[in-house]
Amino acid sequence: MNIVIVDDNPVNIMVIEKVVKSAGYEHFIKLPSAIELLQLLNVGTGKGPQAPVDLILLDMMMPEMDGLEACRRIQADEALKDIPIIVVTALGDSNLLADVLEAGAIDYVMKPINKVELIARIRVALRLKYEKDWHKENEARIRSELDLAKQVQSGVLSDPFSKDGLSISASYHPSFELAGDYYSWYAIDEHRHGVILLDMMGHGISSSLVCMFISSVMQDTITRFVQPETVIAELNRYMNQLNRNASVSYYFTAIYLVIDTRHKTIEYVNAGHPPGILLETGKPAVLLDHGSCAVGFFEQMEIQKGTLAYEGEMQLLLYTDGLLEAIEREGEDEVQTLVGELNGCIGQELDAIVDKLLPPEIRDQQEDDICMVMLRSC
Secondary structure (H helix, E strand, O other): EEEEEEEEHHHHHHHHHHHHHOOHHHHHHHHHHHHHHHHHOOOOOOOOOOOOEEEEEEEEEOOOOOHHHHHHHOOOOOOOOOOOOOEEEEOOHHHHHHHHHHHOEEEEEEOOOHHHHHHHHHHHHHHHHHHHHHHHHHHHHHHHHHHHHHHHHOOOOOEEEEEEEEEEEEEEEOOOOOEEEEEEEOOOOEEEEEEEEEOOOOOOHHHHHHHHHHHHHHHHHHHHHHHHHHHHHHOOOOOOHHOOOOOOOOEEEEEEEEEEOOOEEEEEEEOOOEEEEEEEOOOEEEEEEOOOOOEOOOOOOOOOOEEEOOOOOOOEEOOOHHHHHHHHOOOOOOHHHHHHHHOOOOOOOHHHHHHOOOOHHHHOOOOOEEEEEEEEEE
């Protein structure tokens, strides 16, 4: 532990060192000016201090640069602002002392120095420094774990697909490090694919964990049960098991469909989710809005399956409600606004559609996760 004593008077440094040593502190760095203190700390260089510094005892009145200016410069450096500074001064001007505290010092001691007072203030300052350091280390550890969790979460999302007259791609813009949106698609047989997009209640770690739980059973559920109404019912059973002994009941909205490229049909269930939008050249848009309530609300669900057919070039957009919130306009229906925007986009890649719907200024202000899945006949 290093305590830095800064004073242009050697006698003052000697007195302070003797007092602090009597309290059991042994490691000191003694400097005669604020300029040398800034050099020791490498202020403004981004390199960090030349030696570890746990506390600074800083004289107020010094030539070249006073303690007030030194405090300001140290506080302006992001890497140094948590180092506690105690000003040691002979001045009793309350306005000046207020300026020093506002500039970043955490405390002050008046000269002539009272031994008991100085030691008490040093101990408080070091205790605060220890607590700040602990919180910073803990936050760094949590950040590292969140980054790992984000990688795991991203790893379970399906990769873009293009085969057998069908291409599937996704665009994901989470508003938090960990999000509650999830999408996947699986080959059922040579001509059929199951595709799901869901939006878990809430944000952050809890919704992400529930989402990961659902993703762990998704492939088996889709490939074993296949039919939309049966898959949604099975996912509802899993959610009810999860909620049975939980203090908070979770649910999610979802749209799940089976697309058959041979017969050019789409069977789907919309479980409380924003309607998917099916577009074909020369035809009006069709909304995928048949289904049920959200998954996890009730033990038993009344589920209605929807069936659609397409003929020529087809484009189907699935999305979460974050997209509707992002394009919301006063006095307009968001779904119809989205349909209008998409009508001129048939045949375009998903990235181009995203750039049109979500320019950077909208993405930067989003408060909800935004996820889009695009299916196209090819």
